[in-house]
Amino acid sequence: MISTPIDTDRLPDDGHATDVEIARIVHNPPALVNYWASQATQLRSDMLSSKACSAAMVNERTCGVASVGPKLPREKYPGAIPTLNGRGFMLKSLDPYSSAFVDYAGSTDAPVLDMGCAYGVATLAALAKGASVCACDMDAGHLAILEDCVPGEQRPRLTTQIGMLPDVDFQAHSFGAILASRVLHFLTGDDVERAMKKMAAWLKPGGQMFLIADTPYMRTWSASVPAYEKRKREGHKWPGFLPDFSKYVPDGTDPTSHPEFLNPMDPDILARLCNEVGLNVIRTGFMGLQRGGSPVQGNEHAGCEAFKAIA
């Protein structure tokens, strides 16, 4: 184990782990697994069977990894667990839109999709509410850790899928709800649009979409805010796009371990994306970054909730 002390004041609040932090990915503190497992108390065993999600899978990989594989990394700071692939943090606190997804997931008979799930904070909460969840992420290590964290009695309701937007595929009308929390901003505009078309098709009629994205107001890249606001006034389609994300990674970080670009979004963009694929927006807005349970500023994240009309 590397025990280099971390100067937490220097850490970015966007979730892009420094190399030192990645090097500190070590075995999971049991207390955190217990914390997550405690969310299983509302299990409703009468809900969906394990095959509910499998019809939608391509290269399906069911849960069951119990004793091997990577362990949950330590929190980088309270409430934020670094990803294994330099794609930010998984936040342990559910924001209002993720919470709405979890509630919805627990109330629908249809399987739901957690896209870009990381270690599955929303998946675990939805499973605990009795939902049948397909957890999808580009990183197999994240899914292995998630599988390890799921209480045994809930495992039949979890299916995992290694896949990357916009290329991953599921069958049309597979899911009662889809959560894409803090994943779309890793895509170019064209790929976001491809991903949205696919995700809208995967929703069942009457189903709901929950989107969350990092905004240009995240402290790490907030130097770009004036340019974003100018491009926004000028009507640019992707006013927050950062083609040179390496300029914003913290000192001491290897830029090659992070995405080359970032596409921070705002509530207008998320609403437009939903409208463009025929979804009906219920609500959209800015949110604060949930750091240790308390919002930092109030506009670091954008959320949007929409539904697919029954034809």
Ligand SMILES: C[S@@+](CC[C@H](N)C(=O)[O-])C[C@H]1O[C@@H](n2cnc3c(N)ncnc32)[C@H](O)[C@@H]1O
């Ligand atoms: C910032 S984390 C968000 C994790 C979690 N959804 C949350 O809101 O806390 C982004 C996650 O999305 C995954 N991801 C990034 N780009 C992706 C893509 N194009 N397709 C699928 N997953 C992706 C990363 O591997 C990572 O687990």
